[in-house]
Amino acid sequence: MRKPDTIEHLYLDFDGFFASVEQLRNPALRGRPIGIVPYEGGRSCIIACSREAKAHGVKNIMMVDEAKRICRDLILVPQKPDLYRRAHNELISQIGSVIPVDQVKSIDELSCKLDEGQRADPAGVAAAIKRTIRYNIGASITCSIGFAANRHLAKIAGGTQKPDGISIWRPEAMPAPLLKLPLDDIPGIGKRMEIRLAKAGITTMAALLATQPKQLRALWNNVTGERLWYALHGYAIEAPPTERGMFGHARVLPPDARTLTDAKTISRLLLVKAARRVRRAGYYTKSITLWMQYYEGSGFDSLTLPQVNDDQALLTALASLWERLTSRLTSKTRVMRIGVSLGDLTTANHRQLDFLLDDDSERQKWERLGSALDRLNIKYGKTVASVGFWEPPPGGNVGGKISFTRIPSAEDFW
Structure with missing residues (x-):
């Protein structure tokens, strides 16, 4: 295995990304401690916080009540995933004008490979990236940059100089x-x-x-x-x-929408969003899982499916799962979080029909309808047609959650 004798990788990590984007968007928030929460009026946890909040001791994934105790001036801002997605895309474009981006690791992290000239002047490369961001996007967004022989060491190096720092770990110094x-x-x-x-x-x-x-x-x-x-x-x-293993979505329900009825409505929307992603990626699914977390505990159930990707088949399966899962609960159950996942994926060109299930003509009919609905929604850039009712909850963002490993596309917010 090769052991480089010089730095070969750059790793960039944006500082408090969600919070810094909010400060860029709203000048009134600049220089003030802010915490990003899942929804308007959210009292659950802090998704991300600004450097001013961190200076008071506020941390990501800290409960809101605790964060407010240690920082009484903390401003709570509901998340805006689509704003962060658009900011991410613009930042990738700007950084790409300085150095080609090798891998986008998450919404706020990326890595680049260095050519011979860049290896000779890493500080100059970092300064050029920071300057480009500052003057072409805004000074509110800062980043920490690490250089090392491989990507993993570069990531660790960058983390030692947060926020807004530069760290160069040359092999001879290790x-x-x-x-x-x-x-x-x-x-x-x-x-x-x-x-x-x-x-x-x-x-x-x-x-x-x-x-x-x-x-x-x-x-x-x-x-x-x-x-x-x-x-x-x-x-x-x-x-x-890595190979794709599943498609899924989850959502924390706001305090005033934690009934089983509300949770059922959200589960339906989450499933349709996941099914759209399955179709866009060219897959079929053979399993569906529904899970929920409530005050008294949690539960989940799964069904095995023939290879399908149309809304009708999946919504029918979800209805069956819902009946099975909620039969163990009472009408007073308060649901905090709910999620749906589609697994056992098969690429479209490897689909095999179940010879014991003579429904190919039915499946093709629903798949044609699904394709027509997808094209119509793409044309208008929003959900204008769906199988059954379409009633997004207050705050939106169903299916548009930003995870550590996935950056949502524009279609996820329709």
């Missing part, structure tokens, strides 16, 4: 910068893994680096641990491409 860090600063080492490492006598970065590749593989119970070992030791290692 592993000294790593030795200063706690284990939980390393991507891939969460609380559970830290406990597992401690049981193996590994409690410091020095101890982690002193292990062998197969030892970390055994601790992780898969090849991820071995890849981490090589990444931390500066080897040019790339994670293999």
Whole structure:
């Protein structure tokens, strides 16, 4: 395996992205502590917060009541996923004018490969990126940038100089910068893994680096641990491409819409959004799962399907799942969160019909109708036609949630 003798990767992480985009959009929020919440009047948790809020001790995924106790001036701003999506696209375009973007890792993280000239002047590359963002988009949006021999080390390097910093870890200086860090600063080492490492006598970065590749593989119970070992030791290692395993959506329900009736309506919208994504990506699904979290606990149920992707088949399956799942609940059940997922995917060119189920003509009819509805909605850039009623909840954004691994498309907000 190749071990680079120079820096080859840049990793960029936007600082408090959602909050900084809100400050860019609304000058009245600049310089003030703000916390992004899931919906108007939300009292659940802080999705993201500005650097001013972080200076008071506010953290992402902190409960709102706790955040308000430690920062009484905290301004709560409901999330606007479509705004963040558009800001992301513009930022990618602007950064691409300075250096080609190799991989978009999430809504607020990306990586670039360095050519020979860029390796010679990483500080100049970082300054050019920051200057482009500042003058072409706005000074409210800042980023931390790390340089290293591989992408993983570059990500760690950038994280050491937040916010708005630059960190250059050249191979000849390693592993000294790593030795200063706690284990939980390393991507891939969460609380559970830290406990597992401690049981193996590994409690410091020095101890982690002193292990062998197969030892970390055994601790992780898969090849991820071995890849981490090589990444931390500066080897040019790339994670293999991942295959799509499922399509799904989930939503936290606002306090005034947590009845079973409200949850059923939202589950229907979430399913249709997921089904549209399945069709756009050219897949069929063979399983559907419905899950919900309520005050007394949680529950889920699944159904196996023939290979389908049309709304009629999936909505019929959802209705059956809903009856099965809610039969265990009472009418007074308060639903906090609900989600739908479609799994066991098959690409359209590998579909096999079930010879025991003679419904091909029926499926083709519904698929043609679904394609017609999709084309009509694309033409108008919004949902103008659907199978059954279409009643988005207050606040919208059903299906437009931004996760750590997925950036929604414009169609997700229709």
